[in-house]
Amino acid sequence: MTPFGERVRQLRAAKGASLKQMADELEISSAFLSALEHGHKGTPSPMLLRQICTYFGLIWDAAEEMERLAALSDPRATVDTAGLSPDHTLVANLLARDIARLAPAQLSALLALLGGRPLSPNGHKADLSGNHVQTPRPGPRDGPYVDD
Structure with missing residues (x-):
């Protein structure tokens, strides 16, 4: 979805x-x-x-x-890394390969890192390792992932 x-x-x-x-x-x-x-x-x-x-x-x-x-809802999003560093291309390819295996806490951490708002109902964010970090929920203008 x-x-x-x-x-x-x-x-x-x-x-x-x-x-x-x-x-x-x-x-x-x-x-x-x-x-x-x-x-x-x-x-x-x-x-x-x-x-x-x-x-x-x-x-x-x-x-x-x-x-x-x-x-922000194209289910077949593409990432153009032409002209970017090899690390940019590596990240794009690893994400494409492994996105289905990311835990909800890891997805929340990526959303926070990219300026999106996690859709977590409890307001918890997580670091990239999946550990929960208690933070207040951002306002509706803080990112494109608004669930209110």
Whole structure:
């Protein structure tokens, strides 16, 4: 699941709408909406993104947050390390190879390191070894991974 898909699912649940109801309202197939929520489709088109924001009544900051989440939710992201150091290329390749094996605490630590906000419900961050470090949760403008 992508950050955008997770947020759509949260909003849909809060609205009490089924996947089929939302898909019908947006005039898309429920299979496509399901694939979008689960990260099996790429980022939504600008038109579909506007439709989704309108469906949930999102304006201003909330709509901009959905745009940020959509931009960061390509399930097949690529990293161009051309012109960077060998260490940059090594990190990109190791991450691509091992991302599925990272523990939640390690993912949280990487998000914090990269300026993202971990989606951990308990507000804990972790260092790269996976050890938890108690820190206050950052505000909604501190990164693209907002779950509020």
